[in-house]
Amino acid sequence: MAEIATTRKEARLDGQVAMVTGAGMGMGRTHARVLAKRGAAVIVHDIDAKTAERTAGEIRAEGGSAHIAICDVADVAAIHREVKAAERALGRIDVLVNNAGIHNSRALEDIAEADLDRMYRVHVKGAFFASQAVIPGMKARRSGRIIHISSAWGVAGNHIDSHYCGAKAAMLGLAKAMALELHPWGILVNAIAPGMVMTEMTRINRKPEVLAEFADKLIPLGRLAEPEELAFAVAFLASAESAFVTGQVLSPNGGEFIVGY
Ligand SMILES: NC(=O)c1ccc[n+]([C@@H]2O[C@H](COP(=O)([O-])OP(=O)(O)OC[C@H]3O[C@@H](n4cnc5c(N)ncnc54)[C@H](O)[C@@H]3O)[C@@H](O)[C@H]2O)c1
Helix, strand or coil, rough: CCCCCCCCCCCCCCCCEECCCCCHHHHHHHHHHHHHHHHCEEEECCHHHHHHHHHHHHHHCCCCCCEEEEEECCCCHHHHHHHHHHHHEEEEEEEEEEECCCCCCCCCHCCHHHHHHHHHHHHHHHHHHHHHHHHHHHHHHHCEEEEEEECCCHHHHHCHHHHHHHHHHHHHHHHHHHHHHHHHCCCEEEEEECEEEEEEHHHHCCCCCHHHHHHHHHHCCCCCCCHHHHHHHHHHHCCCCHCCCCCEEEEECCCCCCCCC
16 A cells, blocks of 8 residues: 555645635634635735735744735626736636625514625625636636535524525535536535634624523534644645535534534
């Protein structure tokens, strides 16, 4: 039997360029920093310049390389423009992480048309057109990784937030269809469906005591995830270690959706 490869080299992303949308805060910020630590030059994208600059500053302070791209991910012309500018500056984009997201907790009858439109624009339209923008370069190089950050609620649903659950479920369909369409060019497409993660989004939407009760009652591991625990899943799907993985949904959720728990 050939020598078993150590994970070290395969997990590294040296020489690669990764773009993370919504990298100013929360999980996106951590995805960007972890990808940079593994050796990738990172395009830190966000709608908010101040937080994107902070993430880029952290990456540089940690010895990494960061390029900043600012626009609303749902603005098709702007995301195409930012991708082209980043490709001109860095030569290529090997990995795209469609992470930018919003959440506003609402019951079905309180969701206005504008709320639903915005939810789908940011999550579905954003992930779709950011992917469309990077695909020509990936096809030309016959390799690439696209990772859609969906949600466990896109897989399992939730008793509230149907607009969010619907948009996140649509991202799973995108991942599967894109995996089928793009594999002839060596482009692998997967989704991550996190359970609840301790980020700004979570803190804004839920009181600490509600989160503690939720973790106690619903999550077998008894706690919410830390952003790093999701970033490691992103790093895996970006690396050579996942060369045989496409069209899949990886759901780090502390066991939340094990039937019968
Ligand atoms: N926090 C959780 O528990 C959780 C669970 C499952 C899935 N998710 C998903 O993970 C992703 C990150 O969530 P988070 O908790 O880190 O959120 P967050 O609110 O902490 O950060 C989201 C980031 O996206 C940026 N953003 C928002 N709208 C944008 C737009 N239109 N264009 C560009 N950037 C935009 C924000 O400025 C921010 O930097 C989201 O897609 C979210 O739906 C989060």
